[in-house]
Amino acid sequence: MGRKRLQESADGRPTVHTVAARAGVSIASASRVLNGVGGSPETVRKVREAAAEVGYVPNAIARSLQSQRTGLIALAVEDIGNPVYVEMMRAIEEVVAASGRQLLVHATGGQIANETALLRRLAHRYVDGMIVSPIRVTDDHLAALVDSPVPVVVIGQLGADAPVDNVRTDSRTGVCLAVDHLVAAGRRRIGFVNGPLDTVPGAARDAGFRAALAAHGIEVDERLVEVGDFQYAAGRAATERLLARARPDALVCANDLIAVGALHALLAAGHRVPSDVALVGMDDTELARMMFPQLSSVSLGSAERGRRAAELLLQRIADPTLPPRREQVPPSLAVRASSAAVPDVSPLFVPAPAAPPTPEVTA
Amino acid sequence: MGRKRLQESADGRPTVHTVAARAGVSIASASRVLNGVGGSPETVRKVREAAAEVGYVPNAIARSLQSQRTGLIALAVEDIGNPVYVEMMRAIEEVVAASGRQLLVHATGGQIANETALLRRLAHRYVDGMIVSPIRVTDDHLAALVDSPVPVVVIGQLGADAPVDNVRTDSRTGVCLAVDHLVAAGRRRIGFVNGPLDTVPGAARDAGFRAALAAHGIEVDERLVEVGDFQYAAGRAATERLLARARPDALVCANDLIAVGALHALLAAGHRVPSDVALVGMDDTELARMMFPQLSSVSLGSAERGRRAAELLLQRIADPTLPPRREQVPPSLAVRASSAAVPDVSPLFVPAPAAPPTPEVTA
DNA sequence: CAAACTCCCGGAAACGTTTACAGCAATCAG
DNA sequence: CTGATTGCTGTAAACGTTTCCGGGAGTTTG
Structure with a gap:
């Protein structure tokens, strides 16, 4: 009785009261020392010692309530x-x-x-x-x-x-950068794999794509435009749909995840990148550099x-x-192998031998 | 004067006091209504109304201080x-x-x-x-x-x-799964690209690798073992170092990021995957499935x-x-194209034409 | 030596909630 | 009609900190 258990917190951990009592000073002094403001050398020593002995650590919530931060x-x-x-x-x-x-x-x-x-x-x-x-x-x-x-x-x-x-950023202009680059490289059947049109970036990129083609006097072929969401799997699926009905010579993708999906779809369908189809992603993430061939990508300065x-x-x-x-x-374009002016990164894609050296498993 | 500005919080936002005063009840009643416990229909109505009018939202910090959570x-x-x-x-x-x-x-x-x-x-x-x-x-x-x-x-x-x-999990055993699989596929010069040995997973995987080879009676060739950190770039660099001095027919990587780096290094060096070098990653992340060829990977059930x-x-x-x-x-192994038993994913890696159809840029 | 100043200290009031407790009116049982 | 029960209500005490303020001791200044 007496100290009314004001000494420690509900779960038995020391509070500033514990420290103050142990150091034989008021809680105000204890708090001041603990915060490094004021206190005589003697008080500082006593409080520090007491705090160390009981393993005091301040309660951030209480502090926040007080400081409003x-x-x-x-x-x-x-x-x-x-x-x-x-x-x-x-x-x-x-x-x-x-x-x-x-x-x-x-x-x-x-x-x-x-x-x-x-x-x-x-x-x-x-x-x-x-x-x-x-x-x-x-x-x-x-x-x-x-x-x-x-x-x-x-x-x-x-x-x-x-x-x-x-x-x-201006992803509309970003898409234009990609299209300009592809057009300059001689591509004309430029496809676009976008995210959902009801999203802000999806809409902006769609607008950018159409504006860019228009600026080059190229008419939009709707069979070359496909929409998924901003994920890898959707990008791959969307590209597969697109490839099933059209034959692009370049693909702009609304982000890098989609572009990776597109790369996968393209390679799996037997297209070479970039010689058959040039590929440009968007966001210029580490992922673009991790791919093989490395992906060109529009940096939006994330x-x-x-x-x-x-x-x-x-x-x-x-x-x-x-x-x-x-x-x-501002956006900028990082050109890499997937849309390089040189027709292909050929020495890297070593052809499989006509006759496999090891016996075939099937057939 | 009088209400001593107890009504609202320092930055002018309403508190439970504001609501209580406006509803003409005590803060206790207000709090109870706000928490949905007790209160006469009339009180409930008044408090709800008052709260809505002033746009009251409870201060989570104060609540936490009270509830200790x-x-x-x-x-x-x-x-x-x-x-x-x-x-x-x-x-x-x-x-x-x-x-x-x-x-x-x-x-x-x-x-x-x-x-x-x-x-x-x-x-x-x-x-x-x-x-x-x-x-x-x-x-x-x-x-x-x-x-x-x-x-x-x-x-x-x-x-x-x-x-x-x-x-x-047991990543030691996980590495064994990978090695067993590769040995069963006829690989013998199995390399290992690990993360830092002073990390827990790094050490465990190193031990697993050595134990697995020993179990198959294969002696460890230290030139086939390389260490980086658990990142893509390091994995790529480590693999390049390894390839510069040795010629593995399979590579186990301590995680998928490293495996992706290794894949990049392998392809860039002109090795085919998996026919020349089989590749197995670890963690079985989405990244493994995003690669081309898709990477086999030891799942650690993350x-x-x-x-x-x-x-x-x-x-x-x-x-x-x-x-x-x-x-x-427990770990488990997901076998995919990068270590498939079939020699290669050949039809996918279409060879570049011997003579590029477009004029070469350099020379 | 008195006055002014500087330091340091402790008490107490915040911060905005929840909740134990007690009071009070109204309803119910006997 | 009285005593017990019920249902709300308000007062006040927490939760653990920081900080304002007044007082006391010691030091400097005129």
Whole structure:
């Protein structure tokens, strides 16, 4: 009796009270020492000792309640398995970690409901700020973004006058870069494997593809356009459908996962890349360089966008009165073997011998 | 004056006090209604109305301080870009989300310091539990795990008697599966591209490789063994070094990223896969299926391990007195084209024409 | 030597919730 | 008609921290 068990927390772990009592000082002094502000040498020594003896570690939640900050930044992306988001994430991580905060990654699966639900959860103040890269945007989604209680930065296209910090690229122009490059290399039957048209990037890339062809006076052959989603399997399936009905001499893909699927489909169907069909992906992820042949790809500056978004967010957290800002990262094209001007990477694709040296298994 | 600005929070957002005052009830009643326990119909109506009018959303931090739970689960992995962790993460996320919690993902970069630092931060109670998949383990690391204030589950090998929940696989045996398969296919000059030997999986796989060869009475040719780290680029470089000094007829790789690097190196050096060199990766990630030819790979059940770890963690959170448990997920081998018994996937690798149909660019 | 200043300390009030407890009115059983 | 039960309600005490504020001791200045 007496100390009324104010000494330690419910689960028996030491609190600042424990430390203070043990050091024979007030909790105020203990807290000050623990935070490194003030305290006489003697007090500092006693508190430090007491803290070490009981193994005190401050409760971050209580601290957050007091300081109104959690030190957490959330990142919501559609698909955590897409390497483009991995690169974005790494860039964001770097900036966020440098500011002494932690990154909380959340995959939305592209479901818009998920994302608004997430925003609502954030309204609960578990994070100091959020970066979100939505692929679909509706009005109430936008509304949720605008009056979010915590700062939000959006990576991706957003309505022109949305009062939200925004880092975007121009994937429409990005597709044009790819088409220009292919046309310059003499390709004419250029196909396009896109993601869903009801997504923001899907729509922009479709528009870019058509505009680019038009600019070169090439009419769009709808049999050369196919849609799946932004995944590998869908890209492969879409390419197979496309190849079943048309004969492109080049393929632009709406992202690298699709491009890898397309490469697989092309090779499996006996087409050579790039001599029969040139291939250009988009996002310029590590995956493009991992393929054989390495894939040309339109860089949309994902790491750069991530970095800038993180910086914007940190600035807004520091000063919430800032006017909404918008930054743009230009696309660029990385030309690699899959669309190289030279007809083929022939020495690498060694032909199988006409007669296999080992007995055939079937037949 | 009078209400002493107790009505709203520091930044002007409504609190339960705001709602209570507006509804003309006590904060206790307001809180009860908001949590859906008790309250007369009339009170419920008034509180609901007031809450809606002011746009009240509860402060999760304050709630956590009270309830001692945050609803957050942390996952610490080495490299968020490695598809094996993506799969693990997806499985964990599923279980975690089903329990109404959120997953916080943290990349450690394999730095042991990072990981202990993370554990220390966790000691600060921001998360209700943690899943960690360390590739290096030291004693004080282990100590930090053992007396972590929040429940921890480790995915990976751990000292036999470590009193920590643990989900493991047997990658040693996994390598044996790969070697057995290759030997059965008639390969004898089997190479091994491993990750760092000072990591737990690196060491286990090295041991497995040597044991497997010994079991088949094959002597280890050290020129056929190379080490990099668990990344694509390192795998490629290591394979190039290996190929520069030896001529394997099969290659076992310590994970799929390395295997992809090896495939790239092999093809670039003019070797056919699998007819010249058979290739087997490890982890059986989506990446293995994305390659051409598709890679054989030893599955270590990453998704399954993730799922089980998450379940173990949730059970421990529910009942912290549970004795430490250990689960094991057996490896299995997925045989695909890269090590198929048939000599080659020849029709797919169409030879480039002897004389290119288009003029050569250089010379 | 008095006044002003500097340090350091402890008490207590936040931060925004949930919840144990007690009071009170209304209903019910006897 | 009284006593017990029920159902709501409000007061207040937590949760573990940080921090404002006033007071006391010691030091400098005029």
